[in-house]
Amino acid sequence: MKLGLGLPQRTDRYDLRNDVVHIARAAERAGYSSLWVYERPLFPLEPTDGLYGVPGLPWPDGYRTSADPFTVLALASAVTQTVRLGTSVLVAPFRPSLQLASALATLDVASGGRVIAGLGCGWSSDEYRGVGVDFARRGQYLDEAIDACRALWGPDPVTYRDSRTVIENALVKPKPPAPLPVLLGGGYTPRAVERIARKADGWLPAGLPATAVAEGWKRIRDRAGEHGRDPERLELIPRANVMFGRDVSGAERQPFHGTLSQVVDDIAALAEAGATEILIDLTWTARTCEELLDLALQVIGELGAGGFR
Secondary structure (H helix, E strand, O other): OOOEEEEEOOOOOOHHHHHHHHHHHHHHHHHOOEEEOOOOOOOOOOOOOOOHHHOOOOOOOOHEEEHHHHHHHHHHHHOOOOOOOEEEOHHHHHHHHHHHEEEHHHHHHHHOOOOOEEEOOOOOHHHHHHHOOHHHOOOOHHHHHHHHHHHHHHOOOOEHOOOOHHHEEEOOOOOOOOOOOOEOOOOOOOOHHHHHHHHHEEEEEEEEOOHHHHHHHHHHHHHHHHHHHHHHHOOOOOOOOOEOOOOOOOOHHOOOEHHHHHHHHHHHHHHHOOOOOOEOOOOOOOHHHHHHHHHHHHHHHHHHHHHOO
16 A cells, blocks of 8 residues: 655745655655645635535634645756655646646656646635636646646647637647646536546545445446546545544544554555545644654554554
8 A cells, every 4th residue: 555645835834945855755755655735725714615515614723825736846847856746736727737747747747757637626606716717617727737738748739628728739848758748626516526537647636535446446447447447546635634632533533543453554545445546645643753753753653553554
């Protein structure tokens, strides 16, 4: 089982100039297979939408100070050699597709072909208004972004058209050294399942218990097979947002919340559910770079002892 680690992005807790570099190097040495970032461009003090679109659910304070994901990954890329560099997730419609494809391809070239393009359509209408994009068309724009990126990463000259992008007989550089994997978040609606099954190279569920991941993964794999695709070629990389605390049992406990032993059990259950890799984000619970690294070493040590490393 491969393990990934979330990189520091909170500017209220971490010194980006030093801590990203330190964590990236140490994680690679410790045996983590990938490093990850998320995207949160603003924090509305009176949000229109609850967290993940759930009415009334408050946004966590950790989203108040979220650094740019491309900058953080570039810092990590410069000091590592083998770990993959993933986004879980970039909200694809926030950027013109030409800009998105260029940024991902440039990072992929600079890192030696290590980028995982984790994309999603987001859930915050406040963020969409902030970037000047129509929230109601976010699903369409995500579909178009996937198609556009793959066209723009393909052979030159490129001709491509959709509702926001018109490219006629142009050279588009740089190109990824190899086909760049596109994985999608979401997957909680029939339309999202269909999008992953038809278009994506895998699924990036977030915060779900292993039972829900297993059920969603089966639906995606079944639909992929019905579309003539090989389900075995798809990656499943769940995100575990870890919060260490007291021992809480029963329905009251959220996935990946509790003691080290409980969290390790939750992560191991994701492996049993079919995960090919698991993203462990400890930045929600660690208060300093030193604490983040200590927890990262504890987690990978516990999982390694259980045969999941």
